[in-house]
Amino acid sequence: MDPERERRLTAIFRRLFCLPELVLEDALTARDVPGWDSLNHVTLLIEIEREFGLRFSSREIEGLQRVGDLKALVESRLR
Amino acid sequence: MNLLLRPEFWWAALAACALMHAPWPARPMRRFGALNAAALALLLGWRVAAGAALLALLAWGLLALLRRRRAAGRSPGPALPLAYLLLAVALFVMHKLDLERRAAGGSLLPVELLARLAYSYVFLRLVDAGRCVADGLRLLDPLSLLGYLCPFHMLVAGPVNVYRDHLAADEAPLPAPGFASVLGGVDVVTTGLLYKLVLAEGLRIFAFGLDGPLRTAGLADSALLFVYLFFDFAGYSLVALGLGRLMGVPTPVNFDRPLLATSLTEFWRRWHASLGQWVRAQLFLPLQTALVRRFGPARARPAALLVLVLSFTFVGLWHGLNLAMLLWGVALGMALALEKLVRDGLLRHAWARGPAAGRLARVLGPAYVFAAMVLLLHPVWGVLL
Numbered sequence: 001m002d003p004e005r006e007r008r009l010t011a012i013f014r015r016l017f018c019l020p021e022l023v024l025e026d027a028l029t030a031r032d033v034p035g036w037d038s039l040n041h042v043t044l045l046i047e048i049e050r051e052f053g054l055r056f057s058s059r060e061i062e063g064l065q066r067v068g069d070l071k072a073l074v075e076s077r078l079r
Numbered sequence: 080m081n082l083l084l085r086p087e088f089w090w091a092a093l094a095a096c097a098l099m100h101a102p103w104p105a106r107p108m109r110r111f112g113a114l115n116a117a118a119l120a121l122l123l124g125w126r127v128a129a130g131a132a133l134l135a136l137l138a139w140g141l142l143a144l145l146r147r148r149r150a151a152g153r154s155p156g157p158a159l160p161l162a163y164l165l166l167a168v169a170l171f172v173m174h175k176l177d178l179e180r181r182a183a184g185g186s187l188l189p190v191e192l193l194a195r196l197a198y199s200y201v202f203l204r205l206v207d208a209g210r211c212v213a214d215g216l217r218l219l220d221p222l223s224l225l226g227y228l229c230p231f232h233m234l235v236a237g238p239v240n241v242y243r244d245h246l247a248a249d250e251a252p253l254p255a256p257g258f259a260s261v262l263g264g265v266d267v268v269t270t271g272l273l274y275k276l277v278l279a280e281g282l283r284i285f286a287f288g289l290d291g292p293l294r295t296a297g298l299a300d301s302a303l304l305f306v307y308l309f310f311d312f313a314g315y316s317l318v319a320l321g322l323g324r325l326m327g328v329p330t331p332v333n334f335d336r337p338l339l340a341t342s343l344t345e346f347w348r349r350w351h352a353s354l355g356q357w358v359r360a361q362l363f364l365p366l367q368t369a370l371v372r373r374f375g376p377a378r379a380r381p382a383a384l385l386v387l388v389l390s391f392t393f394v395g396l397w398h399g400l401n402l403a404m405l406l407w408g409v410a411l412g413m414a415l416a417l418e419k420l421v422r423d424g425l426l427r428h429a430w431a432r433g434p435a436a437g438r439l440a441r442v443l444g445p446a447y448v449f450a451a452m453v454l455l456l457h458p459v460w461g462v463l464l
Contacts, residue, residue: 035423038359039387041364041378043383044375046371058364
């Protein structure tokens with residue numbers, strides 16, 4: 001992922017989940033991040049939508065559970 | 080009579096397992112649709128099977144019209160989706176009200192068919208299929224759709240299968256059965272039978288008598304009932320799962336060691352997991368997304384908690400269309416919302432994210448969940464069975 005975009009994405013995760021040291025590795029899933037549950041999932045994705053000026057479909061919101069997939073989706077939409 | 084104790088059920092299952100893997104030219108899920116229609120006729124009688132076929136045909140007709148309008152580049156408008164949803168909901172309300180009347184003594188509505196088809200599950204499948212087709216996924220042919228909506232091996236207690244999985248299984252060749260996969264399927268079926276016929280029934284007879292009603296008078300009874308419900312429901316689900324694997328028909332895992340859950344939230348991800356996934360996909364995420372988009376991430380937390388309570392209110396009403404189940408669903412939703420607030424508060428502290436807290440949660444969590452579920456089955460709610 002583009003380093004600047006990755007920095008912005010990481011900032012959202014760190015702020016939302018109160019994890020200032022979090023590193024966004026591709027293999028990271030919702031289970032690995034304390035607080036990334038179904039209630040915070042939508043907030044996370046809408047914060048990302050607003051940050052990057054995107055709009056995810058309901059299927060995308062439902063299916064995204066892995067950081068690598070999230071990065072790939074953001075990249076593909078911004079390309 | 081318990082379906083699992085009827086020889087016809089097992090003859091139908093054996094025949095379906097063998098014939099699904101026979102060299103037929105038809106697509107896998109059309110093959111299952113045909114075998115399933117025959118199994119429904121054998122198990123429930125030709126009138127119920129014909130009623131199920133009519134329901135599938137009606138649903139297919141409405142969805143085909145919706146797709147045709149889309150393909151012609153026209154907006155489907157609200158009428159068709161609304162008609163489809165109204166049909167599904169009206170039948171659901173009729174089915175649930177009829178069950179209430181039966182419990183009070185005597186069925187007044189001629190909807191025996193819906194009860195015999197376990198329409199509560201069919202309703203969830205109709206909604207899932209409708210949404211998938213509205214999202215642009217392929218519409219199954221009527222026979223395959225009947226196999227998705229009313230699969231005979233999920234008649235007793237679900238689980239809620241997923242349209243997308245059924246479609247994927249229809250588009251790929253059926254994997255040839257090997258020794259390990261057959262043995263694995265048989266192992267799951269026999270484990271389910273052990274759960275249901277030995278553990279659940281043994282506990283029921285011990286705690287409530289041979290023909291006694293499942294009524295609870297206090298916490299000890301509620302605890303026994305909770306354990307009974309687990310073995311009963313998980314047993315049925317395992318039989319369906321094993322048969323699904325043997326036939327090559329997508330059948331979701333419904334119980335993932337729920338008694339080891341460390342929180343109520345986790346418990347509902349593991350107990351009747353297919354219903355939880357349906358509620359998450361069809362209600363929770365769409366409603367929460369709409370609210371957070373409308374009011375902004377700053378109000379995400381109250382929106383999430385409100386939608387959580389609404390979702391569990393639906394879960395309560397899905398189990399029974401009465402005031403007791405409504406209150407039960409609201410109480411459960413509020414308990415989960417409270418747990419969420421406490422958990423988020425704790426997670427702000429570094430110690431709560433450490434390994435020691437994780438170990439403590441693994442020890443104390445299941446006891447907390449067990450106690451909470453026993454309280455939710457307490458006779459004070461008046462929700463039982």
